[in-house]
Amino acid sequence: MPASAKRKGPSEPHAPEEAAKSRNGHAGHEVDPGLLLKFYRDMLLIRRFEERAGQLYGMGLIGGFCHLYIGQEAVVVGLQHALKDGDRVVTTYRDHGHMLACGMDPKGVMAELTGRRTGYSKGKGGSMHMFSREKNFYGGHGIVGASVPIGTGLGFAAKYTGSDAIAVTYFGDGAVNQGQVHESMNMAALWHLPVLYVIENNKYGMGTSVERASASKELFRVGCYAGVPGEQTDGMDVVAVHEAGRKAVDYIRSGQGPRILEMQTYRYRGHSMSDPAKYRSRDEVTRMRTERDPIDHAGRLLLAAGTVTEDKLKEIDREVRAAVAEAAEFAQNSPEPDPAELYTDVLVPA
């Protein structure tokens, strides 16, 4: 039950010594240096990818909505590394990072963002709606809260077929106040479904802060009524995320039913590219970026462990930038969708 919840969120009035631990090391979890290096690379790929997506949006090459994941990278990277092949993932509209963390090709993702025929949905999905059956990634959903019942269904199917797969359903702090979250958690608890509910609490549901939107600030307690255990974790610390994810996944895979992880995280950019984010101070954003950046944090851990050099980290950055540049080039050079695609995939062809 949530009584054992950890409380060390980045914008909570956290204890200075705990913050220091987070900056200099981490809260006591040991991690394999090779795995930490993977976390670092995966987070950096998302960061650079999103930076480039922001640029392409500014250049008019990406239209519509574009919700960047910058700042939240540790959440999906730490959790995805706690899963195994066959586990299913579903998320909301801030989904580019999830797709990359699931192993989807940055080229196909960028091509979808730019509305090209080589995109994962051939240009018919866009930023918010990409899927990969191959990678067990089930979207990419634009309606706040909708990933929760769908993810519950993914877990239901896993249990029904006797598979040991689990379903991870990501959603934000804003979605916690949606009725379907309550419905789904009750059903999952009632049927002992293998579902991990991940609340990415980035502090703002569009322009409304959690303080102004939620009567309780303890979002991890949302499953209390149904008896779904919840825990709060520092979502800016990839090691802590991974550790919490690993424990939750073990618990779920052992057949004990669903769990909730509330990840205390932060988005650096606005809700979408069109949001100037005037509802929070520049200082707040600057403080999070300089003091709590998840990638800097992982980099410091790696250097402190003495397993990699600054040069190695720079090399990784060069590799990641090259991969992102390749994706952007691929996207820009890909043809627009075939107009005939407009009418396909509405229903299965007769």
Next chain:
Amino acid sequence: MAELTYREAVAAGIAQEMARDPNVVFLGEDVAAAGGVFKATVGLLEQFGPRRVRDTPISEQAILGAAMGAAMTGLRPIAEIMFSDFLAVCWDIVANEIAKTRYMTAGQVTLPLVIRTANGGGSRFGAQHSQSVENWAMAVPGLKVVAPSNPADVKGLLAAAIRDDDPVVFFEHKSLYAVKGEVPDGEHIERLGTAKVLRDGRDVTVLALAAMVPKALAAAERLAAEHRIEATVIDVRSLVPLDTETILREVVKTGRVATVEENPRLCGWGAEIASIVAEECFWDLDAPIVRITTPHVPLPSADNLEDATVPTVERIVATLRQAID
């Protein structure tokens, strides 16, 4: 041939498909232990067990979310939404998620699921338990929409819907559940997207759906006996896909067309058919298109008021007589 009620045909159709495919799973409120509030799913729990026939909490969004997530990974769920009015409670999952996912994934993900729901008036249930909402579903690209009028079609079309790889909204009419009819023995499956000509006539082609079909047939008999008007009656059966081939062929034969619809008038399914008929065979028409519908009002509860809203045999007869004379 066995004589079954419409409600028995529902259970028979589900049982036929559950017996043949272990991926078919059935969930909904009071569908298992109670056999459904309309007793349309009696015996399924006993036959297939609680793993496959599942009572759910009263949580329509979670029911359809569970069905969708399951369908995305290859199961063939049948989800019951007890009254079609309650589709409004979970319309996000229907219209934004289930209907659009195949398109948004460029065909990577199919959603072979059926949403069964009790539709329609005539039971004095009032405005929130009596609506005919087939036109809601018809308005959303990515859904198939079926509404059977008799036990044989219930079994055959439900089986077809379960086997179909697209999401199908299957509207059962609650005032038809007690109606009896012959159902073929053994495996019975119909083809989705096909209308059925039930009666041939030279004067007018009447298109009806679900509970309006027996009324249209009764009206046609009276028009023939009392007024020497011979009507063709078509059971539309499927709104999406719509069997325009059969409909237009039969309209051209008589040169007159009338729809009998239980949904409220504005944007009812007959409006779409009227538009298609006007575009495709205007010059074959001898008279304006007639729509006999429920007026654009919520369904009232009192006997006389509800009877005055949903089309009756008397109203169909009177309207067609006037249109033809």
